[in-house]
Amino acid sequence: MSVFYDRFERHDHAEGLKGQSTHYCPGCGHGLVHKYIADAIEELGVQDRTIAISPVGCSVFLYYYLDVGNSQAAHGRAPAVALGHKLANPESIVLSYQGDGDLASIGLAEIMSVAQLGVPITVVFINNAVYGMTGGQMAPTTLMGQKTTTSPYGRTRFTGAPMKVAELMAALDGPVYVERVALFDAKRRVKAAKAIKKGLRLQVESKGFSLIEVLAECPTHLKMTPLEAEKWVKEQMLPVFPLGVKKDAVPDESWPLPPPPSFVPESVTEVIGATGEGAERFCDGFPQTPYGKDIAIKLAGAGGDGAQTAALLLTRAAINEGFDSTHIPSYGPESRGGTSYADVRIAEDEVLSPAAPEPHVLVAFNAPSLAKFGPHVVEGGVVVYDSSVIAEVPPLPSGVRAIPVPLAQIAVDLGKVIVKNVVALGALQEATQLFPKETLLGAIRQALSQKCALIPMNEEAFGWGVKYAATAGEGDS
């Protein structure tokens, strides 16, 4: 009994007799289950480690009574709260106490998913076939024909059939132990106490998730005397909710408790990729282009063209050189089905607007992209397009240089079509002289540092891009 508080200070400030009596109605099953839980915690010697999650329902005030760590959850969410506690401190013994409305109605998603996860948590589920706290409404476990305030003519097929939680839980892979017990006579009470203790013990031994469904009496809302209610559970509930062990698959090995989290700075910097030397710089100053101190580049194609990766490489290269740069996958009001656009800004000090609605440089991987964005390239800008898939170039603003490079064809010839974006970067480099060549090559090598074998092919792809753009440029002029 020592797991109960000496005085229930939280029960109306323990006024009058409330300091040592519960708020439950005479004959209610909750008090019995509280006692069995308290006994089990005491016998297992885990009072200090236990955290009880109070639900919403009559047992919302479980924390009045149990002298353990207490947390009170939103309606139906006790298993989620329990999981949060268990993962925060895997040494804690977490008990989720829930009624039938809480667990089997509003909280179905939480109990199913947390049970399936199988983390060692003990759930005690009180099934009394009726909503208690709100005043006798139909519960998911209400019996067929049973009258409640929301099934005043008796539960019918239109209001569903009673939900058999223990059987449902037993069908999941996660739980290791599921049993349904009752409180209506001495023999059943002994079994109930034993099952609750077993559920908690399995958590102490870190074996896994367990759920004990308790058929309990709610004399008040059954409008019966406590003894009539016991009889009703025995005669009416039992045939629908047969007692017994529904699942007992306790594994030999324990659930592996996770080690405490690491707060070692070296591990953190390594994990987030902040170790190693900063990239080498090759620029003497901000690129001398006709585009000023805030350059806008758009790369547009279909998903898989590698526009985003190429854009990211540009951004990385610019930042490596000490400039400010941003990349965003561009969202227009148009559907994104299959298209992939990337906006890059490179500024000497600070990128203001990260979008590139009127780019200085456009890389177009397909005809629709060229048609869509080509007309918006600023005067004096550059367009690099894939001449292996684009046959006709739409009219472009005056002074815009269009540079055809067979991006896809070159990549296919190299044996990997996905490097066409690197070919594009080479062409862009040659056409704009944005950075020294080494800047972009450095960014490419940096990005492939975990896949070094791919570096030569990418360097070659880049080289072909440079070469073609140079030739195309000659042809143009």
Place this chain on the structure above:
Amino acid sequence: MSVGKGSKSMPTTVERPKPFLLPQFCKGCGRCIESCAKHCIEPGTEVHPETGLIPVVFDLENCTACGLCMSACPEPYGLAPQPESTFELEDPATLFGPRPIPPEKPETIPDTRVPLGSARPLVVKGTYASAIGALLAGCRHFFGYPITPSTEGAELMAQLLPRLDGAFVQAVSEVATVNMMYGCGGAGLRAMTFTSSPGFSLMLEGISYMVGAEVPGVFVNVMRGGPGLGNIAPEQADIKLACRGLGHGNTHGIVLTPSTPQEMLDLTMLAFDLSFRYRNPVVVLCDGYLGQMTGKVTLPERMVAPGLPDWAVWGDRAHRRNLIVSIQLSEPDLEKHNEYLERKYAEMTANEQRADLFRCDDADVLVVACNTPARMAKGAVETLRGEGIKAGLFRPLTLWPFPVNQIEDLLPGAKRLVVVEASSGGQLEDELRLSLSKAGLAHPPIEHVRHSGGILPQAAEIVERVTASRAMRREKGVPA
């Protein structure tokens, strides 16, 4: 006589004590009557003067001390084993065996700030920067549900947390997510999530519980277009939810608004700090653009190795008496609690207003914007300055509390305020107007540039709005 292990549950016949009833704790349910094979217990006939209930009556002559009546009694202090010696009717608790030693009062283990050592700057997108900020702030517990355009943050956490022995949970829903955060935060640890507008709506119930129960936690809401399913493009239309509708009841929480990947990191770190300082959830509001935007991010000099607050429900002896709860059944208790929360909100309002001012000192036209639109606004301000128009950008870093203290000094010089935002109804403008009104501040006319549906206001539009309006005023002979 030896008392073996486990004797408490199964005492030998000789030792069994007979039951003893404290009638004031008997509700007369009669479960014990049915449990007694020797018919020692009968329903009572007299109403107990203190309880108004009718306790059962014992006649222990035939009692074999089987104990079944005691295990049939639902009341913790109802039926007790009879003490061996004589006793006085004192505290009933003493009749029920030895009491556990009450736990010592827990002490807060403070956080430590550990030097990060040499770390090079990163080139990462906004959601990544925020996730990394969380790791540097000592967060090792992530709970979330995938939703575009916030998911990359969760994906990075799924990748990195296991390598730091942290926990990543993909919950069954946003509803489950916020309640897992409630549990983890209630245990005193740093929990976070990434979500986007529809998911944020689902989390609001749980956030209200967190506010009520004073549970910290950080919510990064990468806002997308709404209402309903809307689209996955950037919007700022959850400002009203974060600032005025943080779940049901008397709630508020600090709302931070970054504009760059760097600020995504910095403000996420700050969010954890504020969340624990005030024991209250904190919202980092950003837009879909910023979440996806890659930029340069410099790491701080120090990272946080979190301690454990004294209020945590941790699951050990020291913290055993702690309680995380938001139910307050008695009206005066709840009012008192709400008044306490209001004092806390007042403290946040007094201490946590933050804003970034760009060329505001002599500004005639004050552009007000946050998140990505603030970048467009900054570009517009530069352009306007180039045209000789004295424009400045007032960029709130906290939307709740709105940085009214910072804007107050700028108001006398300003001839116009132009609010730039990605919400059709002007939610940022509402925050501005409400704050000015509450502070009793006179202000110049407020104009706006708004877009929604995933379209962001562009710099050119802001410039046009400002200049067109000036032209219009000149035409009307109103001084600009």
